[in-house]
Amino acid sequence: MKTDNQTMDRAIPVSVQRKRRMVRYGKYATGVAIVLALALWLGVLLMTSVDRKSLMVSAVSRGTIDVSITATGKVVPAFEEVIITPISAQILEVYAHSGDTVDAGTPLLKLDLQTAQTDYSKALDEQEIRHQQLMQLTTNTETQLSDRRMQIEVEEMKLGQLQAQLRNEQYLDSLGSGTKDRVRQAEITLRTAQMQLQQLRQQYQNEQRIKQADLRMKHLQDRIADKGLAETRRTLDEANIRSPRKATLTYICSEIGTLVGAGSKVAVVSDLTHFKVNGEIADTYSDRVVAGGRVLVRIGKERLLGTISTVTPLSQNGIITFTVSMDNPSHPKLRSGLKAEVFVITSIKEDVLRLRNGSYYTGAGDYTLFILKDAHTLVPRTVRLGECNYDHVEVISGLDEGDSVVVSDMQKFKGKEKIRINE
Numbered sequence: 026m027k028t029d030n031q032t033m034d035r036a037i038p039v040s041v042q043r044k045r046r047m048v049r050y051g052k053y054a055t056g057v058a059i060v061l062a063l064a065l066w067l068g069v070l071l072m073t074s075v076d077r078k079s080l081m082v083s084a085v086s087r088g089t090i091d092v093s094i095t096a097t098g099k100v101v102p103a104f105e106e107v108i109i110t111p112i113s114a115q116i117l118e119v120y121a122h123s124g125d126t127v128d129a130g131t132p133l134l135k136l137d138l139q140t141a142q143t144d145y146s147k148a149l150d151e152q153e154i155r156h157q158q159l160m161q162l163t164t165n166t167e168t169q170l171s172d173r174r175m176q177i178e179v180e181e182m183k184l185g186q187l188q189a190q191l192r193n194e195q196y197l198d199s200l201g202s203g204t205k206d207r208v209r210q211a212e213i214t215l216r217t218a219q220m221q222l223q224q225l226r227q228q229y230q231n232e233q234r235i236k237q238a239d240l241r242m243k244h245l246q247d248r249i250a251d252k253g254l255a256e257t258r259r260t261l262d263e264a265n266i267r268s269p270r271k272a273t274l275t276y277i278c279s280e281i282g283t284l285v286g287a288g289s290k291v292a293v294v295s296d297l298t299h300f301k302v303n304g305e306i307a308d309t310y311s312d313r314v315v316a317g318g319r320v321l322v323r324i325g326k327e328r329l330l331g332t333i334s335t336v337t338p339l340s341q342n343g344i345i346t347f348t349v350s351m352d353n354p355s356h357p358k359l360r361s362g363l364k365a366e367v368f369v370i371t372s373i374k375e376d377v378l379r380l381r382n383g384s385y386y387t388g389a390g391d392y393t394l395f396i397l398k399d400a401h402t403l404v405p406r407t408v409r410l411g412e413c414n415y416d417h418v419e420v421i422s423g424l425d426e427g428d429s430v431v432v433s434d435m436q437k438f439k440g441k442e443k444i445r446i447n448e
Contacts, residue, residue: 074445074446075438075445083430084428085428085430086379088376090412091372091373092372092373093415094371095367096304096305096347097366099364102301102361103351104296105296107292108292110285112287113287115282116282117135117281119135121274132267133268133291134278136285144257148257152251155250159243159244170233177225177226183218184215191214195211266292273296274293277291277292278290298355300351300361301351301354302331302351304320304367305344305345307345308343311340319331319332319370321367322368323366324363329352331350333369377411378420378425381417382432391410393405395431395444396428397429397430398443402446403443403445404443408421
């Protein structure tokens with residue numbers, strides 16, 4: 026037994042003890058590694074994730090931004106004319122239908138113009154009567170004034186004779202053959218004749234002014250009546266409903282027998298080969314929407330340029346309207362009635378950082394956007410954005426050129442510090 030106890034009390038070699046410690050430490054390290062791996066695996070499982078296919082990513086670039094404000098628009102024919110009837114009449118015949126292409130002067134409708142034509146014929150007869158009355162008045166005036174001038178000439182001749190008689194009496198009186206009474210009588214007779222001639226001349230001038238005034242008034246009345254008759258003739262011509270130019274008939278009142286009142290719309294012709302855009306925008310932008318301003322019109326994926334031609338001066342329900350003349354008014358994408366996005370260009374900024382426009386942008390200010398930290402991770406970043414156009418948004422701060430930024434809707438990830446990207 027002694028031998029056995031001595032054996033058991035023998036010291037364990039250092040190399041064996043070191044080996045045992047290393048085995049024990051290895052077990053501890055393996056356990057810790059397993060725990061860390063498990064924790065990491067659980068962290069990855071619990072991290073918020075998003076599918077890569079659902080993301081729209083834009084790279085921050087440097088370039089030019091045409092700053093614009095957004096409006097709504099509608100494509101309409103560049104030319105459209107509403108044809109109205111100038112008189113109340115019944116529709117007797119219809120010569121064309123909606124959708125027909127008509128030339129200038131093509132008859133569209135026939136109205137019952139019998140009453141109007143009868144009134145016009147009566148007005149023509151009255152015009153002839155007025156002209157005859159004016160001729161008669163002119164002739165009578167010339168005759169009366171001529172008679173008055175003849176009387177003046179006769180009195181002037183008489184006055185000359187009286188002047189000669191006075192000279193004779195004065196001569197005889199100087200020879201002693203005449204008398205003072207006869208000279209005085211001749212003087213009185215001459216003076217009386219002069220006053221009568223002066224009175225006759227004054228009467229002639231007054232009568233001439235009156236007659237001329239009467240003639241001018243008669244001529245004026247006649248011209249007014251002639252203008253009225255010409256207007257009646259024009260109204261009758263317009264009542265023959267015809268197309269004013271080559272165009273497409275987009276509307277026509279086609280019910281035969283219908284009584285249409287004066288001023289009623291009976292047809293509409295439109296040029297469906299050239300178009301313009303009628304835009305609407307909030308009146309808060311009225312100082313930025315001016316005639317001559319450049320505009321981009323987007324129809325689907327097509328972008329067309331144009332110029333503001335007119336702007337309504339008044340606001341209705343907080344909206345102002347304007348008209349855009351297209352650079353290419355016959356572009357195949359333009360169709361009457363199409364809705365369009367209209368971007369009114371207000372300024373141009375060059376050499377700025379810019380980001381693709383998207384639903385995330387609601388106006389200038391601070392935003393929290395997600396950027397790609399690496400190929401599999403998104404992290405939030407606070408950025409400041411400025412003005413925009415239809416394609417890009419100005420980046421003021423928070424992003425660098427080349428950064429990849431998510432521009433799709435990320436509202437549901439608001440407040441997340443990190444997002445994993447699933448392939």
